[in-house]
Amino acid sequence: MRLSLLFLSILLPVTLTVNATKPNVLFIAIDDQNDWIGYLGGHPMVKTPHIDKLAARGTAFTNAHCQSPLCNPSRTSLMTGLRPSSTGIYGLAPWFRTLPEFKDHVTLPQYLKKHGGYKSYSTGKIYHGGYGRKKTDREFDVIGPRAGVRVRPKQKLVTTPFGNHRLVDWGTFPHREEDKGDWQVASWAIEQLDAKPQEPFFLSVGFFLPHVPCYATQKWFDLYPDDDSVLPKILRKDREDTPRFSWYLHWYLPEVRLKFLEEVNEWRNIVRSYLACTSFVDSQVGRVLAALKRNDLEENTIVVLWSDHGWHLGEKLITGKNTLWDDGARVPLVFAGPGVKPRQLCGKPAELLDIYPTLLELCGLPKNKKLEGHSLVPQLKDANAPRKWPAITTHNHDNHGVRSEHWSFIQYADGAQELYDMRKDPHEWNNLANDPKYADVIKEHQSFLPKENRKPAPGSSARILTRDGKGKVIWQGDEIKPSDPIPGL
Numbered sequence: 330m331r332l333s334l335l336f337l338s339i340l341l342p343v344t345l346t347v348n349a350t351k352p353n354v355l356f357i358a359i360d361d362q363n364d365w366i367g368y369l370g371g372h373p374m375v376k377t378p379h380i381d382k383l384a385a386r387g388t389a390f391t392n393a394h395c396q397s398p399l400c401n402p403s404r405t406s407l408m409t410g411l412r413p414s415s416t417g418i419y420g421l422a423p424w425f426r427t428l429p430e431f432k433d434h435v436t437l438p439q440y441l442k443k444h445g446g447y448k449s450y451s452t453g454k455i456y457h458g459g460y461g462r463k464k465t466d467r468e469f470d471v472i473g474p475r476a477g478v479r480v481r482p483k484q485k486l487v488t489t490p491f492g493n494h495r496l497v498d499w500g501t502f503p504h505r506e507e508d509k510g511d512w513q514v515a516s517w518a519i520e521q522l523d524a525k526p527q528e529p530f531f532l533s534v535g536f537f538l539p540h541v542p543c544y545a546t547q548k549w550f551d552l553y554p555d556d557d558s559v560l561p562k563i564l565r566k567d568r569e570d571t572p573r574f575s576w577y578l579h580w581y582l583p584e585v586r587l588k589f590l591e592e593v594n595e596w597r598n599i600v601r602s603y604l605a606c607t608s609f610v611d612s613q614v615g616r617v618l619a620a621l622k623r624n625d626l627e628e629n630t631i632v633v634l635w636s637d638h639g640w641h642l643g644e645k646l647i648t649g650k651n652t653l654w655d656d657g658a659r660v661p662l663v664f665a666g667p668g669v670k671p672r673q674l675c676g677k678p679a680e681l682l683d684i685y686p687t688l689l690e691l692c693g694l695p696k697n698k699k700l701e702g703h704s705l706v707p708q709l710k711d712a713n714a715p716r717k718w719p720a721i722t723t724h725n726h727d728n729h730g731v732r733s734e735h736w737s738f739i740q741y742a743d744g745a746q747e748l749y750d751m752r753k754d755p756h757e758w759n760n761l762a763n764d765p766k767y768a769d770v771i772k773e774h775q776s777f778l779p780k781e782n783r784k785p786a787p788g789s790s791a792r793i794l795t796r797d798g799k800g801k802v803i804w805q806g807d808e809i810k811p812s813d814p815i816p817g818l
Contacts, residue, residue, distance in 0.1 A: 338778070345374070351445055351692055351748050353630040355621060356533040356558070357614060359661070360400070360454055360476070360540040362636035362651065365607055366661045366676070371535025372557060376552055376608050379615030380661065383634060387665025388673040388709045394720035394732050395681050397652040398657040401457035401794060402723075403637040403681065408436045408456065410685040410700035413723045414779040415449050417786035420793045424460045428786055437685045438469055441531050443728045444694045452476075453514035453535030469533070473517035476537035478544065479510040482599075483729070487595060490817065493669040494583030498542035499595075499602035501550050511536045515613040516803050519620040528629070529692075534617060539586075539606035549605035561644050562756060570760040572745030574816050575652070577794055578724050580609045586817035588738070601641050631666035631691055635681060646754070646818070651792060653730035653739045658722040664709055675712035677706055678732055680721040719777050723792040730749045731774040738762075738774035742796055746771065 354378040364371030367381040368389050396406035401421045402413040409416065409425065411434075418425055425431045442446035452473030455461065461468040462475065485493070486500035506512050518534045526532075538545075553559050568575070590596035614634070621627050637660070641647050644656045651657065662679055665671070668691045682702030689697060690704045722730040727742040738756060739747040746762040748771055753759075761767050785793055795803045803808040 340545060349403070350629065350647070351447075351529040353529050353626060354441070354447070354531045354688060354692070355617070355630050355632045356455075356531060356619070357632065357634040358404075358453070358455055358533065358535040359610055359614075359634070359636045360535070360537050361638065361640045362539060362607065362610075362661060363639035363642075363656060364659045364661065365604065367598055369659075369661060371659075372561065373605065374715075375376055377391070377603055377611040380613050380634065380663070381620060382664055383614070383632060384663050386671055387632070388671075388675055388712060389670045390662040390675050390677075390679045390708075392676050392720070392732065392734065393635075393660055393662035393679040393681070394476070394658045394722050395636070395660050395720060398638040398652055398690060398722065398724050401460070404456050407635070407681045407684055408438075408461075408635075410437070410682065410697065410702055411433055411672040412682065412701050412779055414727075414729075414782045415701060417783035417789070418787050419723075419725045420789045421457060421791035423786060423788035423790075424456075425693050426466065427788060436468060437688065438531050438533070439467070440530075440685075440689065440697055441692065445529060445692055447529045447531045448526065449531040449533070450518075450526070451533040451535075452517045453511070453533075454537055457534045457536045465641055471521070473521075474510070476514055477510040478537070478542060479513065479546070480504045480508045480544070485534070487593075487598075489583070489585050491581065491585070492582050496541050497583045497585065498679055499544070499599045501545055501547050501605070503762050504544070504546060505666060506546055506815055509538075509609075511613050512609060515616045517644050518617050522620040522626060523630060525624055525626075525782045536610045536613060537548070538610045539603050543599065543602035543606045545602060545605035545609050545625055549609050550601055553601050553604045554595070555601070557597060557803075559604065560598070561599060563646075564756070564758045565644055566719075567758055571747060572741060572743075573811075574741040574743050574746070574802075575739075576800055577804065577809060578653070578728060579647060579649065579651040579689045580794070580809060581816045582651065582792070584647065587643045587648070587817055590643065590648070596643060599648065603640070603642055605642065608720055627666075629667060631668070631688065632666065633684060633688065634661060635665040635684065636660040637681070650725060653724055653728065653736065655732075655751075655755075658720075658730055658732070664691075664705070668706070670711070672818045673709075673712040675708045676734060677708055677712070677714075677716040678718065678734060719774070719778060721779065723779070726796075727793075728794075729778050731777050736774060738771060740775065740778065744802070758792055
């Protein structure tokens, strides 16, 4: 496993204490953050000292995966405790509260309030877009600034194909860090901590970067060399043994292909931009954690840090999300605070779905029997504690990835499969699914596939892939024919 030596060097004297009062919860989300985090070792050069320090203070999961490689379904799943295959939420719309069966569903902050008397605060991006931010949504008691770019160049820095989408941009230009959305989100969170809120509190802080547009000031770019050493490892023939259906999950998107990046000499620039933005967000996480400590709240506050999904930067010949491979599904997940053993790296499979039941147990609240995840408390006490469940990532109807401790298995809606031995092939370059000697491994992983696979919920839109009764593949309302050329290749 690729692990950072930096993590091992940060050995902090931490005392495990559980206060008599209910612990506070600091809930930190980072948008589109892949495994390019120091302790995860996803990129050898990445600099994330504050997140790595937090990881050393608690238990950090090295095999954590999202429920969906797309913002809305992933965040909906985490906050409701239900899989996308159970809700039918696969696209950027709808907001789950518009569905009658989930209108009164009790989400994580609501459960904490109802059963633990928690006061909830939220700023930035927790649900997708503006979902859950209205007072009438009743998701949070106090709502701070939205996440977002805030500051932009006068015109896009990079002209991109597929409509030249305004969000698909990257690079550096002169601007003040104080004007960035994530700075303002962190500042608001710090204000709440400085006010020493009445315990217990649930403070959710959602950062926007490194989501595109990846804009950072020059000082963050200067952390990374302007040469090809920053580029991720790729295999040019990587997609030759993957099913055609794998392309359908990201058929026609604003995110660019590797082919375009190389043609316009922008691959290095987008990688440096992503790394720079990652380091900037790390600094904002550090500001919030410093305020927590400064106000003597650290000892009785559970900190959980997570990302909604990963992000490709050339791997599998693409950029962006919308895949079931590790680049699209593997995410940082860290717990620290009362009830959590420090200085642990845990390689057991974990899901974002597990955060809800884990926090209930850590906070001493009754179990919510409607949840589909499983508490990670055994692993928070002992990283080697056995865990029988894999992590399951779903993207659109009936496409699933099953990630166990040693294997990555993918099954698409048309029955096509992929299988990778992650011990020997961490980049998922060698698809073993067609080798008969791995039939038992495939059968075992198939047994964990969701039994319920709801069709897309009414109002579903944006990045929706379906198949009709005759096997016809429909991407956002348009048919994909077997002979259609793959866009951008």
